[in-house]
Amino acid sequence: MTSIGTIFQREINAYFLSPVAYVIIAVFTVFSGYFFSIMLGITQESTLRYSLAYTQFILSILTPVITMRLLAEENKTGTIEPLMTAPVTDFEVVFGKFLSAWALYNIMIAPTALYIIFLAWVGSPDYGAIIASYIGLILMGGLFISIGLLVSAVTKNQIVAAVIGIVALLILLVIGLASSGNEGWFYNALKYIGTYDHWDTFTKGIVDTRDVIYYVSFTALLIFIVVRIVESRRWR
Amino acid sequence: MIKVDHLAKRYADVYAVDDISFEVNQGEILGLLGPNGAGKTTTMRILTCYMPATSGTATVAGYDVFRDSINVRKQIGYLPENVPLYPEMRVKEYLSFRAKLKKLPYRERKTKIDECLEKCRITDVQNQIIGTLSKGYRQRVGLADTLVHDPKILILDEPTIGLDPNQIRQVRQLIKELGEKHTILLSTHILPEVEMICGRVIIINKGKIVAMDTPSNLATQLRSGNNIMIEVRGNGEKIKNSLSAIKGVKKVVWHDRGELNNFTIEAERGMDIREDVFANIVKNNGIIREMKQASITLEEIFHQITMQEQEVTI
Ligand SMILES: Nc1ncnc2c1ncn2[C@@H]1O[C@H](COP(=O)(O)OP(=O)(O)O)[C@@H](O)[C@H]1O
Ligand SMILES: [Mg+2]
Numbered sequence: 001m002t003s004i005g006t007i008f009q010r011e012i013n014a015y016f017l018s019p020v021a022y023v024i025i026a027v028f029t030v031f032s033g034y035f036f037s038i039m040l041g042i043t044q045e046s047t048l049r050y051s052l053a054y055t056q057f058i059l060s061i062l063t064p065v066i067t068m069r070l071l072a073e074e075n076k077t078g079t080i081e082p083l084m085t086a087p088v089t090d091f092e093v094v095f096g097k098f099l100s101a102w103a104l105y106n107i108m109i110a111p112t113a114l115y116i117i118f119l120a121w122v123g124s125p126d127y128g129a130i131i132a133s134y135i136g137l138i139l140m141g142g143l144f145i146s147i148g149l150l151v152s153a154v155t156k157n158q159i160v161a162a163v164i165g166i167v168a169l170l171i172l173l174v175i176g177l178a179s180s181g182n183e184g185w186f187y188n189a190l191k192y193i194g195t196y197d198h199w200d201t202f203t204k205g206i207v208d209t210r211d212v213i214y215y216v217s218f219t220a221l222l223i224f225i226v227v228r229i230v231e232s233r234r235w236r
Numbered sequence: 237m238i239k240v241d242h243l244a245k246r247y248a249d250v251y252a253v254d255d256i257s258f259e260v261n262q263g264e265i266l267g268l269l270g271p272n273g274a275g276k277t278t279t280m281r282i283l284t285c286y287m288p289a290t291s292g293t294a295t296v297a298g299y300d301v302f303r304d305s306i307n308v309r310k311q312i313g314y315l316p317e318n319v320p321l322y323p324e325m326r327v328k329e330y331l332s333f334r335a336k337l338k339k340l341p342y343r344e345r346k347t348k349i350d351e352c353l354e355k356c357r358i359t360d361v362q363n364q365i366i367g368t369l370s371k372g373y374r375q376r377v378g379l380a381d382t383l384v385h386d387p388k389i390l391i392l393d394e395p396t397i398g399l400d401p402n403q404i405r406q407v408r409q410l411i412k413e414l415g416e417k418h419t420i421l422l423s424t425h426i427l428p429e430v431e432m433i434c435g436r437v438i439i440i441n442k443g444k445i446v447a448m449d450t451p452s453n454l455a456t457q458l459r460s461g462n463n464i465m466i467e468v469r470g471n472g473e474k475i476k477n478s479l480s481a482i483k484g485v486k487k488v489v490w491h492d493r494g495e496l497n498n499f500t501i502e503a504e505r506g507m508d509i510r511e512d513v514f515a516n517i518v519k520n521n522g523i524i525r526e527m528k529q530a531s532i533t534l535e536e537i538f539h540q541i542t543m544q545e546q547e548v549t550i
């Protein structure tokens with residue numbers, strides 16, 4: 001039996017025992033609702049596309065708040081020591097924590113489903129595009145969380161972890177935004193690294209394997225690096 | 237049960253643990269005694285697979301701590317220094333989490349947890365949030381965690397640090413009881429503690445083992461003043477007599493090895509007789525191959541330890 005589930009369960013409980021989870025869900029709901037109503041008013045179109053474009057910005061700020069405590073807190077209070085001297089592998093610990101943050105992220109975005117009901121009521125939305133957007137949103141969450149987890153692994157200070165995480169995600173967003181619409185190998189490279197372009201494809205209703213591979217492989221690479229960082233106390 | 241062989245751990249350019257070897261036998265309670273910074277925690281972290289040694293090997297219950305780390309971790313219950321716990325969890329919930337991590341089968345979990353709560357006398361706080369517990373209760377929650385998968389070996393790092401005298405007494409009593417079923421390695425910087433709990437003591441200072449014996453033997457050795465050990469080539473009989481005549485010498489033990497002779501010279505407390513010893517041996521045409529002042533270091537260590545105790549009690 002693997003310990004991933006055990007770690008996952010503890011982390012989820014810890015989230016909902018602290019105010020952080022509720023605050024994040026509330027903040028996200030308020031802002032996403034605000035963008036939804038504004039964009040609906042401007043475009044008069046029955047689509048989530050424009051409001052979701054702004055959502056990425058909020059997610060870049062909120063996701064590192066989800067992940068900040070995952071390893072930084074264990075490093076600070078020393079609970080990492082009993083944890084790592086239990087018969088569990090470093091991967092089980094890291095992946096269990098990753099999954100718990102990803103679950104909270106998905107719980108956080110779940111209320112936006114209400115907007116779809118609203119759209120169906122006022123018009124006839126393109127459900128294919130909506131499903132694609134959600135696939136993109138969930139995959140992007142995995143990437144954001146693995147970045148936040150990486151930052152949390154290298155510090156004892158949760159606030160530092162959150163700030164560095166936010167800056168890193170905003171940089172990823174900005175290099176994607178800035179290069180969008182430009183051509184040439186340099187801009188193409190930036191577009192590939194940045195999250196914006198990949199995400200944009202999903203919101204248009206296209207699930208392109210290249211974008212899926214981008215998110216999944218980038219996430220897997222980061223989780224691999226976090227496992228190595230957690231392991232690194234063994235050679236320090 | 238635990239076998240440590242020429243173990244060393246280096247941080248940057250200092251050795252926290254410097255070439256130590258010892259064994260913990262099945263069923264015994266062994267104390268690691270030493271002042272702060274002696275290397276006790278580092279040794280325990282290596283044995284519990286939290287970090288690897290720079291050199292040397294260690295096996296726990298027959299498994300190598302580096303190559304067989306998961307198996308080692310299944311055999312031990314480890315109480316880290318200062319007992320880090322998750323403050324937001326409830327006591328029973330925490331033990332249940334730990335039992336799952338330690339792969340205790342579902343069927344046994346509930347009875348085992350109840351048994352540990354009982355044994356550590358925390359049944360009455362089982363539904364309390366850990367963050368609201370006193371230091372003494374937290375310590376016992378940590379101890380319950382070490383027992384929950386019924387490990388053969390317990391490794392306890394300063395289990396009584398930061399407790400009030402009453403709590404200290406209770407925790408010591410508990411450890412003694414646990415010693416009936418488990419092999420225990422514990423560390424402390426409190427001298428009377430090892431005398432009370434441990435069958436055998438290793439005194440460690442600056443990463444090196446300076447003495448290893450039963451608490452009562454160590455105490456005798458300590459009271460006997462300072463000893464000088466020498467190895468001399470020459471006429472043993474003649475040298476022994478002349479050494480015995482030196483002012484301040486209480487006793488000379490001669491170990492005759494033919495050409496070579498070993499002497500243990502017991503001098504009065506506070507007397508430095510090394511130069512007289514040297515002069516006397518030269519006068520009798522002996523050649524000194526080695527001279528060391530063994531128990532002076534031991535005494536210094538004890539001095540340091542007692543100083544710390546005073547600081548703690550004040
Ligand atoms: N992570 C670390 N980095 C550098 N030095 C360390 C580290 N941990 C311990 N040390 C040093 O190693 C020595 C032994 O420490 P430790 O094993 O904690 O001693 P003890 O537990 O006996 O008080 C000390 O001098 C300490 O400063
Ligand atoms: Mg220590």
